[in-house]
Amino acid sequence: MSESKEHRNNIYRIRAEGVGLVYRSNHRKNGADSGDFRALRNVSLNVKEGEFLSLVGPSGCGKSTFLYILSGLRKLSEGAAWINETPITGPALDRGIIMQAYALFPWRTIRKNVEFGLEVKKLPKKERRATADRFIELVGLSEFADKYPYELSGGMKQRIAIARALAYDPDVLLMDEPFAAVDEQTRGLLHEELLRIWDKTNKTIIFVTHSIDESIFLADRVAVMSPCPGTIKAILDIDLPRPRTPEIKSDPKFGSYRNRVWQLLQNEGERTEEITSADGRKRLGAAPQEAVI
Numbered sequence: 001m002s003e004s005k006e007h008r009n010n011i012y013r014i015r016a017e018g019v020g021l022v023y024r025s026n027h028r029k030n031g032a033d034s035g036d037f038r039a040l041r042n043v044s045l046n047v048k049e050g051e052f053l054s055l056v057g058p059s060g061c062g063k064s065t066f067l068y069i070l071s072g073l074r075k076l077s078e079g080a081a082w083i084n085e086t087p088i089t090g091p092a093l094d095r096g097i098i099m100q101a102y103a104l105f106p107w108r109t110i111r112k113n114v115e116f117g118l119e120v121k122k123l124p125k126k127e128r129r130a131t132a133d134r135f136i137e138l139v140g141l142s143e144f145a146d147k148y149p150y151e152l153s154g155g156m157k158q159r160i161a162i163a164r165a166l167a168y169d170p171d172v173l174l175m176d177e178p179f180a181a182v183d184e185q186t187r188g189l190l191h192e193e194l195l196r197i198w199d200k201t202n203k204t205i206i207f208v209t210h211s212i213d214e215s216i217f218l219a220d221r222v223a224v225m226s227p228c229p230g231t232i233k234a235i236l237d238i239d240l241p242r243p244r245t246p247e248i249k250s251d252p253k254f255g256s257y258r259n260r261v262w263q264l265l266q267n268e269g270e271r272t273e274e275i276t277s278a279d280g281r282k283r284l285g286a287a288p289q290e291a292v293i
């Protein structure tokens, strides 16, 4: 993290206090609700300006639900949440959302996709175009500005989704497993690119993933979620130097963070895997190198 970034680092961009969410079922049995499902209980989290926080947890533990609440797309059932110290009441342009599916408009060119949020902001045409081109350049895809999404690879599309979210200058980026659908090598490149852009723009990021390595590699802090109902089990400070390069994954410190997150996730009773070793004794499964849960 650059020095100037640390100085700006003293206000909360995102706050959640005791957030709970129950998905209400439409089915009623004998007049009573049946099948209501509690997805989140008592989720509390503060994220500072310019901070990169990863949210890691098994599939179905409520990561996306929590992100939807922060984005304003879903109303919480309990507790409260704020962006820029303002209660979240619905979607707003102070936060950008980047989903796993690229969610680009297929009928628009790349430039027109990136201009979308700027149209909502009612920027004049010339300014829209200049801003879009600047962010397309930032993600290294200038020569594709006049192409359509189908002409781009998955990794390129996700870079455009990032450019589109950045173009209208939100303070906060909410990223939901954005690189899950791209190949391993492209993912590595996208990690480095995202960190470069983050350093340059001082955005506050929550990055949802189910990959332990990805969560540690990117973040200042890793929040570990446990399921049934989803809640934050622990938050770890990741004290690794920046800029981060792939070599850091073989650093013993990285390895100990990996084991710690793995243990936190393993401690879910139903998720604990027992392995019978040669001497017939049961032990817990060891964390694999690239631990994906």
Ligand SMILES: Nc1ncnc2c1ncn2[C@@H]1O[C@H](COP(=O)(O)OP(=O)(O)O)[C@@H](O)[C@H]1O
Pocket (backbone or CB within 6 Å): 023, 037, 039, 057, 058, 059, 060, 061, 062, 063, 064, 065, 066
């Ligand atoms: N619209 C919905 N109605 C009912 N249950 C839902 C709905 N969306 C998600 N869920 C359930 O809530 C839980 C959390 O889902 P989700 O937030 O998508 O988890 P994650 O992103 O961690 O995989 C899951 O058990 C899921 O089946």
Ligand SMILES: [Mg+2]
Pocket (backbone or CB within 6 Å): 063, 064, 065, 176
């Ligand atoms: Mg999800």
